[in-house]
Amino acid sequence: MTELLYLDDSYLKEFSANIASVAENKIELDKTAFYPRGGGQLGDIGKIIANGKEYAVKSVEKNSGKVLHELDSFEGLQAGMQISGAIDWERRYAMMRMHSAAHVLAAVIYREIGSLITGNQLGFGESRMDYNVKDFDRNLLQGFEEKANEIVGSAMPITISYIAREEAMKIPEIFRLRDLFPKVISDFRVISIGDYDRQADGGTHVRNTKEIGKIKITRLDNKGAENRRIYFELAD
């Protein structure tokens, strides 16, 4: 299992680690600050330095508890070597703002009409979330957007905590993407937005809603009889 440094510090940009294994052009580290693609959030890119040589990290994914970093080359790398890693911070921070924005919007929509998310994909320009709902009309969407920007503007802290499984199961509203969570997990990582919202989540977030900027719902698509897709973007 790779120790996931980003879980408790989303702002960690550089770190040191040891190579656990090298296979093809992918390396496994004993710990990492690189976020592996998942939960609708894109994986990090960046670089690692080993023996004074720089390697580009092209993609990062999780496989059976191991975080695998795909590199442009693995020449000279072997298990046991110490490396230093640096994530592409500009890209990651954009993802963090998007991810926190998605939680704010999802919280507003859940509170207003009780809808659950059936899928989501965060992007750098535009992100999308799917809802199991028959109708979103334009006025409803505008209301969601206004309320979401109220939350953003009120500078609520966004914090990370852990809740034991038995306790977490008593708070159904924190599982808006329930299918995402492995059944064997003993403690759930929970992202809280002030006292407005709590969601079990493995992603990286900003520390305060004011870092999000302004949320703009851009368009709406019908994806089946009871599935609506909302697109949104952020303005600085």
Ligand SMILES: [Zn+2]
């Ligand atoms: Zn999330």
